[in-house]
Amino acid sequence: MFDAGVRVFSLKLVLFLGLAVIMLAACSPGQDQSREPNRDNIGLQGDTEPFYPSAGKTPQLKGGPEPALRVEMEPDSPSAFAGQADGGDTSLENVGFGELQKQYPNTVVWRGPTNQKRVALTFDDGPDPRFTPAILDELESNDVKATFFVMGARAKEHQEILKRIHREGHVIGNHTYWHPNLEGESVGQLRWEMDETNDIIQNLVGIRPNLFRPPYGIFGTAHTESLAANGESAIFWTVDTMDWDGPSPEEILEGVMEDTGNGSIILMHDGAHWTGDMNNTVEALGPIIRELKREGYQFVTVPELLNVSAIQ
Numbered sequence: 001m002f003d004a005g006v007r008v009f010s011l012k013l014v015l016f017l018g019l020a021v022i023m024l025a026a027c028s029p030g031q032d033q034s035r036e037p038n039r040d041n042i043g044l045q046g047d048t049e050p051f052y053p054s055a056g057k058t059p060q061l062k063g064g065p066e067p068a069l070r071v072e073m074e075p076d077s078p079s080a081f082a083g084q085a086d087g088g089d090t091s092l093e094n095v096g097f098g099e100l101q102k103q104y105p106n107t108v109v110w111r112g113p114t115n116q117k118r119v120a121l122t123f124d125d126g127p128d129p130r131f132t133p134a135i136l137d138e139l140e141s142n143d144v145k146a147t148f149f150v151m152g153a154r155a156k157e158h159q160e161i162l163k164r165i166h167r168e169g170h171v172i173g174n175h176t177y178w179h180p181n182l183e184g185e186s187v188g189q190l191r192w193e194m195d196e197t198n199d200i201i202q203n204l205v206g207i208r209p210n211l212f213r214p215p216y217g218i219f220g221t222a223h224t225e226s227l228a229a230n231g232e233s234a235i236f237w238t239v240d241t242m243d244w245d246g247p248s249p250e251e252i253l254e255g256v257m258e259d260t261g262n263g264s265i266i267l268m269h270d271g272a273h274w275t276g277d278m279n280n281t282v283e284a285l286g287p288i289i290r291e292l293k294r295e296g297y298q299f300v301t302v303p304e305l306l307n308v309s310a311i312q
Helices: 001-027 097-103 132-141 152-157 159-167 189-203 219-231 251-260 281-296 302-306
Strands: 118-126 147-150 173-176 234-235 265-269
Touching: 001 132, 097 219, 118 132, 118 302, 132 159, 132 281, 147 152, 147 159, 152 159, 159 173, 159 189, 173 189, 173 302, 189 219, 219 234, 234 302, 251 281, 265 281
Parallel strands: 118 147, 118 265, 147 173
Antiparallel strands: none
């Protein structure tokens, strides 16, 4: 009887201790999960076929700015590296950024830590004189700093706007020179796009960005390994507003409020092709900031969110 009682007591003790461990783990603060993809929230292009506007030379439609004032999304004269890649090289094919993050956890990021109520606003494809100044005005009026992934060609053309982005304390990242679809393009082409853009940024504001976002979110393993070898970070996103596709400001706001969580990196655009109109983003930005602040979110830059270096 005594032995049986001891066994029952021991079993109860083991069960109690096991339950205590489970409850303690559940109540403990969450760990830094910035580099651990949540498979239920991978982002639009994380594991699927990429969704993006048709790449290639843009048709010259009637109207719009004079040709001398346009900076297109695609070059009239590609770099010497363009098209030189071996079409059979699978390492240059696009890989969903959820999979890339698992393979290169120290290089690829699409979300910040989920144990803090912080988010980062990011803007692609500028600087654009039609929309970037208004976005900067809205950020300033709401005391928010953001991260701008700029095109080298546009930074070269619109130098004063780039200088304003830097002067007002926002972070500048690299979004290639001409905004090409990098699938199948050589690492040489990638480095040309990045180096040309970094050279322009450094000449204008004295910094050389360490953060890179591939156009359309399209990237291969060879491209990623090039960034890893140079200590650079590939920054993707958690929330895609799809603002380039023409949703109303109200639809953009609704989508952001529905999809944003702790550590979210929010993708928006401050630039577009000369036929595009990003005023929906301009109009949605203020309400997005105010609503997320009302819910207790703090706005930080990407380097602050991820604890990575913004410059080389």
